[in-house]
Amino acid sequence: MEHTVTVYRRSVLAAGALMLGGCAAIGSSIGPSANARAARTELSPTGRLRAAINFGNPILATRGSGGEPQGVSVDLAREAARRLDLPVELVQFNSAGSVVEAVKAGRVDMAFVAIDPVRGADMDYTAPYVIIEGAYLVRNASPLRRNEEVDRTGTRVVVGRGSAYDLFLTRELKAATLVRASTSPAVTDMFLAQDLDVAAGVRQQLEADARRVGGVRLLPGRFMVIEQAMGVPKGRTAAQVWLSAYIEEMKRSGFVAEALRRHAIEGAAVAPPRTS
Known part of the structure; x- marks a missing residue:
């Protein structure tokens, strides 16, 4: 008799575990699908x-x-x-x-x-x-050697209007002057055409620009992480x-x-x- 009761209890527990597992599975499938429908x-x-x-x-x-x-x-x-x-x-x-x-x-x-x-x-x-990294570009003859040296009175930094770099530098630069290009890809050309001091943007874009125009270099490191x-x-x-x-x-x-x-x-x- 005791053996029979034990077997019965084990069966009930096993059935309960299966039922709970099934409920959990149903719940998890309903949750994501409902959320996906709302997101859709x-x-x-x-x-x-x-x-x-x-x-x-x-x-x-x-x-x-x-x-x-x-x-x-x-x-x-x-x-x-x-x-x-x-x-x-x-x-x-x-x-x-x-x-x-x-x-x-x-x-x-x-x-x-x-x-x-x-x-x-x-x-x-x-x-x-x-x-990704934000970097500065300067001419080879520029006296600037480090990112920390950019924020000085009289330094003009060109950046793409409305870009993450524009928003960040608007908050962070205290002495340097920001000049805004229409887009980030236009930054280096504006930097050269208007004889500005620093170009700021995506490191990869500036590296490509440096190979294209020559006579310029990137400052070591980064001024922000994007x-x-x-x-x-x-x-x-x-x-x-x-x-x-x-x-x-x-x-x-x-x-x-x-x-x-x-x-x-x-x-x-x-x-x-x-x-x-």
Whole structure:
């Protein structure tokens, strides 16, 4: 009798465990799918996912030989649309400032931008997926040798209007004067044409410019670290939550690292996993 009771108790416990496990599995499947449905609605008010692609940052996107967008941000946008079963529209821009204005105006549903507190007033971010460096470019004959020497009275620093570097240097420079080019790719040419003292921007862009124009050099190190994230218009909470989980999976799975490798991007690192 005692043996029978013991067997019965074990059977009940096992059945209970299976039932709880089944409930947990059902709960986990309902949660993500429900959240994905809500995110899908918030990310496609026009019936398609309008993703802002910024050619002002060559780390994120460039134009292929036929003019088509390519790069890590393009790959991430297309994969997100595929997972949400949405058609994707790649809305193209030449500067970060234009992207931010489009987000604020509701002309795009998702953007790839540098995290900045000023932009945070109109946009909600994921954690970063890529980290890149901001650098200074000077003429070979310039007396400037270190990043710390740039912020001096009389030094004129040119930067792309509305870029992460513009926002950062607007807060940080106390003595130097900022001069703004229309886009980040136009910075070096303006630096030379107007005989300015320093050009500021993405290290990779400035390195390419240095090879193109000659007679210039980058200051050692970096003046800032730029965290590139995905952003959505303020208040689209379900979209921000879904994209946050999505970007963590893309980092963890190697998708971001493989995209950087495939597009031959050097000097950019995959951001570490989110810790909270």
